[in-house]
Amino acid sequence: xxxxxxxxxxxxxxxxxxxxxxxxxxxxRELWRAxxxxxxxxxxxxxxxxxxxxxxxxxxxxxxxxxxxxxxxxALEGTSGGSAVATLRxxxxxxxxxxxxxxxxxxxxxxxGSLFRTEGGAELLVESVTAHRARARILRGSVSPGAxxxxxAHRFAPSPLRVxxxxxDSATREALxxxxxxxxxxxxxxxxxxxxxxxxxxxxxxxRVVGSxxxxxxxxxxxxxxxxxxxxxxxxxxAAKRLADMENPAPSFSLKVWLADQRTSFGIGxxxxxxxxxGADGYLTLVDLGTDGTVTVLxxxxxxxxxxxxxxxxxVFPSEGMGSEIRALPPVGRGMVxxxxxxxxxxxxxxEEFTTGGVLLADRIVEAVxxxxxxxxxxxxxxxxEGWASASVIYxxxx
Numbered sequence: 001x002x003x004x005x006x007x008x009x010x011x012x013x014x015x016x017x018x019x020x021x022x023x024x025x026x027x028x029r030e031l032w033r034a035x036x037x038x039x040x041x042x043x044x045x046x047x048x049x050x051x052x053x054x055x056x057x058x059x060x061x062x063x064x065x066x067x068x069x070x071x072x073x074x075a076l077e078g079t080s081g082g083s084a085v086a087t088l089r090x091x092x093x094x095x096x097x098x099x100x101x102x103x104x105x106x107x108x109x110x111x112x113g114s115l116f117r118t119e120g121g122a123e124l125l126v127e128s129v130t131a132h133r134a135r136a137r138i139l140r141g142s143v144s145p146g147a148x149x150x151x152x153a154h155r156f157a158p159s160p161l162r163v164x165x166x167x168x169d170s171a172t173r174e175a176l177x178x179x180x181x182x183x184x185x186x187x188x189x190x191x192x193x194x195x196x197x198x199x200x201x202x203x204x205x206x207x208r209v210v211g212s213x214x215x216x217x218x219x220x221x222x223x224x225x226x227x228x229x230x231x232x233x234x235x236x237x238x239a240a241k242r243l244a245d246m247e248n249p250a251p252s253f254s255l256k257v258w259l260a261d262q263r264t265s266f267g268i269g270x271x272x273x274x275x276x277x278x279g280a281d282g283y284l285t286l287v288d289l290g291t292d293g294t295v296t297v298l299x300x301x302x303x304x305x306x307x308x309x310x311x312x313x314x315x316v317f318p319s320e321g322m323g324s325e326i327r328a329l330p331p332v333g334r335g336m337v338x339x340x341x342x343x344x345x346x347x348x349x350x351x352e353e354f355t356t357g358g359v360l361l362a363d364r365i366v367e368a369v370x371x372x373x374x375x376x377x378x379x380x381x382x383x384x385x386e387g388w389a390s391a392s393v394i395y396x397x398x399x
Contacts (some may be wrong), residue, residue, distance in 0.1 A: 086250035113155030164196030236293030253279035291333035
């Protein structure tokens with residue numbers, strides 16, 4: 001009883017955008033980047049989480065009686081399964097200093113400034129992308145048509161939260177603009193034909209914030225008096241987008257985060273327990289974006305500061321050593337926990353209580369991840385994809 005949502009995906013940095021089914025687009029991306037051993041059920045769960053991270057209410061369902069779901073992706077019976085290692089085929093050959101094309105573009109999430117490397121050692125820096133092609137400069141070596149190029153570093157292009165205000169009165173638009181004059185993470189879109197992540201609609205004495213799929217996100221009083229309420233809600237959305245966008249497109253190992261008993265919905269006052277499991281040694285950070293817009297660093301914390309974990313070590317939060325519980329608190333709504341497993345600990349503030357904040361803390365977490373992961377020479381602004389992983393789990397708090 002849900003619509004299959006079609007959406008417009010804008011190009012990064014002015015690149016070409018494209019229209020596509022929301023589920024299908026994220027399915028293609030997850031299939032392309034899946035590491036060895038990934039099962040069909042793993043892919044399905046990643047697609048569902050990607051939909052929620054990107055504010056789509058569509059909730060796909062996988063039948064429980066499908067035996068193939070626990071099999072490795074594209075595996076033949078009796079084999080261990082193949083591996084899609086985020087590679088693209090070279091379309092045109094060339095030598096150092098020249099140009100080439102890769103068979104893949106923004107539909108797969110490829111961005112300008114990202115770096116690919118072939119098995120022969122050629123390095124290709126993406127300079128522009130369309131929906132299906134990436135034009136690159138050959139920094140080193142030479143390439144031949146048909147060669148496979150693997151993603152080595154991904155550039156996270158800046159992308160503000162675009163909010164359509166064409167459907168509200170000018171007084172409300174002006175009040176919103178004043179309230180966010182110093183906030184670069186939110187961009188107001190007046191032309192209704194232009195793409196927006198969220199849209200404002202007036203219904204009687206209320207203003208409604210709806211997603212690109214038409215789902216209701218927030219409600220506030222109409223007129224200038226509702227501007228403060230709206231801005232508070234949109235700051236939460238902008239912080240969620242910043243944290244959701246920091247997603248490693250081609251990790252070299254797995255990272256999973258989930259809620260106890262695989263729950264995704266909680267009543268107010270119910271206990272909430274998070275689990276995380278990584279496929280490599282590293283430093284684990286769990287960040288909660290609560291239903292009220294508060295960003296909280298869950299782990300490490302003042303009660304459990306050692307976040308060094310081993311491959312295959314399951315982490316439970318809150319831990320037994322904390323001697324306390326985490327319970328679902330109002331307001332009702334949707335929250336998200338982001339997990340990062342990095343080769344170095346994140347440089348984040350610490351004190352006697354849990355570190356909390358808003359958009360500024362979300363930005364600091366993003367920059368801390370960038371610093372811990374590092375860049376590859378020759379691709380400024382692009383982060384290594386090897387050596388770290390990201391994951392998320394979405395939860396709802398109900399009345």
